[in-house]
Amino acid sequence: MPSPVSRSLLGDVHFELERGEVLGVVGPSGSGKSTLLRLLNRLDEPTSGAVHLQGVDTRMLAPRELRRRIGMVMQRAYLFPGTVAENVAFGPKQWGRNLSESEIEALLAQVDLAGFASRDALTLSGGEAQRVAITRALANEPEVLLLDEPTSALDENTRRSVEVLLESLIRQRHLTCVWVTHSLEQARTMANKILSISSGRVTAYGSTAEVLRA
Amino acid sequence: MLNYFFHSQLALGIAECAASGLLALAVLLLARNRAPGLLKELPLAELRGIVQIVAVGAILAFMLRGPQWTSLFVLTAMMLAAATIVCKRARQIPHAFALALTSICIGAGLILAIMIVLGVIPLKITMLVPVGSMIIANTMNTQSLFLDRLRAEVTSHVGEIESSLALGATTDTALLFYLRSALRASLIPSIDNIRSLGIVWIPGIMAGMVLSGASPLFAALYQFVVLATIFSAAALTCFVSSHLVTRRLFSAHDQLLLCA
8 A cells, every 4th residue: 555654554365256245344443444445446556466357457447447347335425516416427427428317316216315316415414415325336337336334424223224225236236245344243234255354464254154153 | 203213215224124024023912812823933934025025126236237138037036936935835745846836837937928928018127027026926826825725625525536536537527626616716816806906905016106107097007917917827827737736636546645
């Protein structure tokens, strides 16, 4: 990692995911979970090692192409000023594709936000904003979805509803996911595989049943 | 009152400088609880300012007897000094000095050249150096404001900018909203200066021209010319800066380098 402090933030991490699998990345705060996600869509540059997407080294792909294929939802929604529809249409617009009103409405309906298209994105509640952020990422039709503690900033009820929503979207779209969470319970519910990290090193990796039994 | 005690022009000038400098100190002394840091900074700033401006006065007095082209050296030195000051304000931006100098050279240099070719600014040391310095100083201030505001915008919106990148946006698109905001904020004072001309303030050039016997109407028109030129140079400097800064805020792989 390029950093003014010369120390390795993450090392010796190896995992593989088949299409449709969900990897839960667990570990304490500051263990390198988010760094791992940022290396996968190249928001940060690894000092060594490689990420392969369908057998292709991601360094061979243009960063924009890579990020279209690997979507990301962050801890906070970080919606852009403007309407919900403008936020949802943002990704495809970068590729010259303008989503029609009906396409946007259909995407919003999938996250139970039908009728929200013309709403000001910056006036939404936390749960609504995170749903828009999920829709915005999915509008790019990614092959892989990176989820960086997407429910950690939400209250208990909203957290559960967003979890249910994500679970159904992942199943429907057969999405490959890397889901960073600090909750073992969430990882147990959502993931097929678990990667446990501590101080930038892998402490456990395997199927959810194997890792949680150990 | 001072001219009662001081009879030579030089002695009177020094006394007036001392009085105005002490007045500024007295004001800060009154407000020392609100701005304790400024009270320490001001004496040094005043001393530095007076030495610099007296040095420029001495150089001008010397140059007035020399060839006209020497003014180019003075303007170049001013641009270098301006870029150094901008660079200090924009420390977090990689290669800020080169960015500031290129922007000032293009912004102030090009606009000055156009006005010289048009004959609006005569190619005389007595005009070129003072008007050129006003233009360069304003490009410096505006660019400092622009880069400082942009740095603040970017560091407080890292999440939004990286969200744009994560959705496949170009670095230009990811930064556009914050560039616009910084550009607007940095150019507002210059626009307000033009808008309030004559109503809120009568700038130095007009006052000087009237005092030296020029027609007040011509002096007024020329003052507008100078302010519009200053704005053009400041705006062009910021536009150039806004184009150059994007490359410096992101890596070759579209990764944001400037973080909170």
